[in-house]
Structures are given as C-alpha cells and as structure tokens.
Amino acid sequence: MATWNRRAALQGLLTSAATVGALGLASACSPAEEKQSTEAMGLKDNLKQAVCRWCFQDVPLEKLCAAAKEMGLRGIDLVGPKDWPTLQRHGLESSMCNGAEINLTDGFNDPRFHAQLQKQYAAMIPQVAQAGYRNLICFSGSRRGLSDAAGLENCARGLEPLLKLAAQHKVVLVMELLNSKIDHKDYQCDRTSWGVALAKKMGSENFKLLYDIYHMQINEGDVIRTLTEYHPYIAHYHTAGVPGRHEIGDAQELNYPAIMRAIKATGFQGYVAQEFMPQQTDKLASLRQAVQLCDV
C-alpha cells in the first residue's frame, strides 16, 4: 500500500544529512541549460515538472534520474540528503525535500511532537538551503480527537519558531494536504480551507501548502476553482488518477490538461510533481505520458 511504501522510503532517506550539508551542493542546471534540455524534449515547459521518488521505488535512482532528465523533468520529489548528490550529478533539483518529518501521523498539530520536530527541522533547514534547494515538506499529523481550531492553533505554535530560520535560509516549509477518507484516515490537514486558514495565521512566505490534486479530489473536489482562489498559498502540486492513484490519462475522472492550464493561469512558478503508482508494465512510459499530458 502507498503509505507503507512511502514510509519505508522515508526511513531509508533519513540518514547522511550531515555529509551532504558539508558538501554544500550547488543548484542543478543553469536556466539556459534547462531550457535547452526541455526544448530538446519538445516540451513547452510552461510548468516545471518533477516526479515523486516513492512511486518508482523499484527503478534504481540513477536510472530514474537519467530517464527523468531525458523526459524533460526538472526535479525529483521526496528525497532526502543522502540522495541529493545523485540528483545533482544528473542536473536535477530536489524539488520537495524530506527527511525532517517524523511521519505523516505524528505532526505539528500535537504538542507532544513539537520538541522533536523543531530539532529535526532546525537541523534540516540549513542543509536544504546549503544544497541550493527551497521546499521542505511537513505534515499536520492525525487529529486524534482534536478540533480543527485546536489542531490549527497547535500547528501554528509548533511551526512559528521555525519560520524565522526558514526565512533566513530562504526555505519554505510546505504542508501537504492529504485525503482523510481513503489513504490517511484521521489526517488533519485534509481540506484546503483549513490549510489556508493556517497559512493566513502564519502570515509568512516561508509557510505554504502542497495541494495534492489526487487527495483533494477525494476529499473535496472543486479542484480548479479551489486552486484558482487559493493559489497564493500553494507552493507545490502533486498528481495522480482518481480513483486508484494510478496513471492520469482518460481512464480516471480528473481532466489533467484543464487542471494544468488553470495552474498555469495563476502564474505558478513552482513544481508539479507526478505522484501516481504506475499500473502499466513499462512504468517509465507511464511517466512520460503523464509529463506530456501535463505540459500545457
């Protein structure tokens, strides 16, 4: 199951942070090189695209990076410091860094986890910056009976001390919106309005939302209107087909080209990362099709 795979992947990535921090990796390609590479792929490249590592876990990272680069992708999501040098060698960005979170259920909404989270994020933020990256994922955690108001207040208290450090390092803490109906039962940041209320309360360019199109279609629908209204609070997007979380073509209910056009119309400069579990035998062919579908 996806959650399990992702957790296992995260465990494997929570190491070697200090080594990479010490390396002080430079950022990926120059804008001119990027443009050449995406033009060579025949992409319009109006939206920067990436792919989530955990969906392609059985493809070795070197191979995934080479394929991603060749498809015109700009980054790989949800990799931690130990894999940054590999991405770097391929001229790819770590478009959504991870490795500071505990997990998806023990998050900022519960004061019991604040000390540990603050320690881990305070250590990771400078490393993300030193490597030349920007986005660092975070999670609300499960409700465990908390009201929306109490969960929001707790998140704000837990995040607040980190945002100054994030601002100093030009890093954005990005909280993911996940569905609480199927994949992450009891997750608190499960509606855009709640995430936006938290972002408004934080009032910082260093705290934003990851709008996962798959998860939000399941919990609330109304995708295009929602992202159009709340785009100033959204730093990043994830994709997948609904239902099933597989390929994003016409066998599922979301109209991805229309959604991508709506994202483009907001002037979005961040990343759209493919986060579906391929069903076709040739997984990289599925990825290529998704990239082309989202290239608007």
Ligand SMILES: O=C(O)C(=O)CO
């Ligand atoms: O774990 C999940 O379901 C996610 O969407 C992570 O990005």
